[in-house]
Amino acid sequence: MPTLAFKLNDHLYIRDPQHTQLGQKIIHSSVLLIDRLGFEQFTFKKLAEEIDSTEASIYRYFENKHRLLVYLIAWYWNWMEYRMEIFTSAVADPKEKLKTCLRILAEEKKYDPTFEFVNEEALHRIVIAELDKTYLTKGVDDHNKEGLFGGFKSVCAKIASLIHVINPNYPFAESLVSTVLITANQQLFFASHLPSLTSLEANENRYNRLYSFLENVVFCSINADNKYA
Amino acid sequence: MPTLAFKLNDHLYIRDPQHTQLGQKIIHSSVLLIDRLGFEQFTFKKLAEEIDSTEASIYRYFENKHRLLVYLIAWYWNWMEYRMEIFTSAVADPKEKLKTCLRILAEEKKYDPTFEFVNEEALHRIVIAELDKTYLTKGVDDHNKEGLFGGFKSVCAKIASLIHVINPNYPFAESLVSTVLITANQQLFFASHLPSLTSLEANENRYNRLYSFLENVVFCSINADNKYA
DNA sequence: CAAATATAATAGTATTACTATCATTAATCG
DNA sequence: CGATTAATGATAGTAATACTATTATATTTG
Numbered sequence A, B: 001m002p003t004l005a006f007k008l009n010d011h012l013y014i015r016d017p018q019h020t021q022l023g024q025k026i027i028h029s030s031v032l033l034i035d036r037l038g039f040e041q042f043t044f045k046k047l048a049e050e051i052d053s054t055e056a057s058i059y060r061y062f063e064n065k066h067r068l069l070v071y072l073i074a075w076y077w078n079w080m081e082y083r084m085e086i087f088t089s090a091v092a093d094p095k096e097k098l099k100t101c102l103r104i105l106a107e108e109k110k111y112d113p114t115f116e117f118v119n120e121e122a123l124h125r126i127v128i129a130e131l132d133k134t135y136l137t138k139g140v141d142d143h144n145k146e147g148l149f150g151g152f153k154s155v156c157a158k159i160a161s162l163i164h165v166i167n168p169n170y171p172f173a174e175s176l177v178s179t180v181l182i183t184a185n186q187q188l189f190f191a192s193h194l195p196s197l198t199s200l201e202a203n204e205n206r207y208n209r210l211y212s213f214l215e216n217v218v219f220c221s222i223n224a225d226n227k228y229a
Numbered sequence C: 001c002a003a004a005t006a007t008a009a010t011a012g013t014a015t016t017a018c019t020a021t022c023a024t025t026a027a028t029c030g
Numbered sequence D: 001c002g003a004t005t006a007a008t009g010a011t012a013g014t015a016a017t018a019c020t021a022t023t024a025t026a027t028t029t030g
Helices: A021-037 A044-050 A055-059 A065-088 A094-106 A120-135 A140-145 A150-166 A173-193 A206-222 B021-037 B044-050 B055-059 B065-088 B094-106 B120-135 B140-146 B150-166 B173-193 B206-222
Strands: none
Touching (some): A021 A044, A021 A065, A065 A094, A065 A120, A094 A150, A094 A206, A120 A140, A140 B173, A150 A173, A173 A206, A173 B173, A173 B206, A206 B173, B021 B044, B021 B065, B065 B094, B065 B120, B094 B173, B150 B173, B150 B206
């Protein structure tokens, strides 16, 4: 099976890293390095050393390290959407589709051999720890206009549209979905680092518990049979 | 009426800024400056210029700019808790108490003259834009041990305990509360910058809509009468 | 008033986030 | 196949940042 590549927004990179060897090394190693050091401590210099290249060469692929982060996280949401599509395509009932999406969102992330040079496990930890940093900047509005957040917005819109089908009268579909997409990762972070902020435990069962929590929140909220809907 | 001061965790600062003139200037102006520049562009040098002091002097109050941010945000959550206590103390019904807390969380923040040197409006924008940066660091575990996140955790625990009273069988109280505390600010950010991610609009009514959304999510979820609770 | 303490003034350092230049290697194409 | 073009490497340099250190000068306190 050939390695698939996502078509990501042009503005995320200067040269498409998926199509060259150096580009793939940049993606592959930056995921591991950001995971290891955290985004703050991560620098292009350290990355260059890691892949036996130079800062200048990396700058030919990405304008700066923030764009690289945005790129990786956009990749992640594309991957999520791709998985959601695969696993919901055979499902007819929108409620079941929605559950499948939540299941994919909440499940433990494992290496997906479809995408050779990306370690999805490490990438998921990056999303957990750094997602908010992609849009919490003074440049959001410009970045948004460039379409840098397309991946996340697309997942959000797809799931929200399922909710609109299930209950056309529920007035907070977009808010509910963005809340759930973000809290899914946040709760896992809390389970590892700030346990008093979560009802999940830091054990193997946390992915199932997380799913239950998300299902509960979503289906209770959109359920037309209660006075709040 | 005398100016009140919160007793914040010792580790947040080197010298308590609430008790000296320079300290108060640091708090006052850092709120305005971080709001204006964003935390990334904010530096102690710029702050020093603003208040006609020096970098070195500011470093005698705060170990670094990250601690200053954590301090300001801890102050915010202390203030939230203080307001929640004031407005719930006369209320007996835990459901009503919970609603009051959500109302305070969601309401538009205005300058509170009880605290002379803090502009709560600007501080709220800082919380909206920078809250996550306080704990999304490689140092979380150490910072947590030092108690730097006490303010937020305390608000979370208080509200969660209300939920435990209302429905002792609801198994996700802490997760639900941390989700709601964080999403309240996030949804306001989305309304201003990423409108497709929210069901709120960027108009004056957004605080009421936000409240409705939060009330809906919380009360639907903890409602014992549905199959998910 | 003396002693202690807080602040200001100034200087200095390692690191970061780039930009620029030019040589070298690899890919492509007539 | 050789020539052109493009990609990469090597090296250098810069302004800004996030501090630390030192000394002088105010200010407060006992």
